[in-house]
């Protein structure tokens with residue numbers, strides 16, 4: 001496949017390495033705010049840019065009939081607008097807050113655990129995420145996905161970065177040098193604690209998942225998630 005990388009920072013470079021190893025060609029790299037790039041002979045675009053630029057990049061692809069996947073976090077208040085645009089243009093789009101296979105398994109474990117914990121109000125749930133200090137958004141997109149899944153299975157109403165009130169899920173976002181991404185969910189009672197945790201050792205898992213998603217989506221139309229790619233959930 002001929003791939004456009006929209007965002008050529010830490011993730012863009014990790015994706016380039018894996019895409020080349022899998023026989024793909026990187027034909028366009030965009031790493032700054034610009035509208036002067038042309039989509040020529042591109043099979044799929046992969047957006048890992050900035051919260052402030054993802055919407056523009058994705059819209060641009062959809063308008064130009066380029067299938068696009070995005071892993072950029074921190075822009076999801078406009079997700080529904082992208083879905084509408086995609087439908088209007090009969091385009092192709094996939095977003096994942098986390099592309100790694102391990103985290104997508106972890107999402108399923110989180111959902112199952114949240115179902116098991118319904119009706120056990122003595123356990124209070126909280127989420128901790130740790131990322132490198134360059135990360136622009138907090139909490140992480142992955143932590144928001146985890147919290148939303150718990151909310152959908154329980155009578156928790158929302159998540160917060162503040163000390164949680166009743167029916168709120170507290171998220172603690174820590175920033176520590178060089179941490180690629182760690183997520184932990186804790187159910188605390190007076191007598192014990194149940195914890196599940198995912199630790200990324202590098203960015204390779206995110207990058208591999210993104211290339212696999214790009215391979216899967218490039219000949220389809222519609223709006224998809226990693227559950228479709230991995231056939232889980």
Ligand SMILES: NC(=O)c1ccc[n+]([C@@H]2O[C@H](COP(=O)([O-])OP(=O)(O)OC[C@H]3O[C@@H](n4cnc5c(N)ncnc54)[C@H](O)[C@@H]3O)[C@@H](O)[C@H]2O)c1
Pocket residue numbers: 006007008009010011012030031032033034048049050051053057070071072073074096097098099100206
């Ligand atoms: N979904 C996942 O699996 C996953 C995994 C890791 C990171 N992320 C997310 O991906 C995004 C990028 O992460 P990163 O670690 O590579 O960040 P980064 O800061 O290293 O890279 C972002 C790059 O985007 C470039 N950029 C600026 N304006 C742009 C524009 N208009 N168009 C295209 N590129 C532009 C910047 O110059 C920079 O090189 C973040 O939102 C992060 O949270 C998601």
Ligand SMILES: O=C(O)C1=N[C@H](C(=O)O)CCC1
Pocket residue numbers: 073097098131135136139140141142143180181
């Ligand atoms: O490095 C980042 O930034 C990451 N962002 C995603 C998130 O916000 O969940 C995925 C993990 C790494």
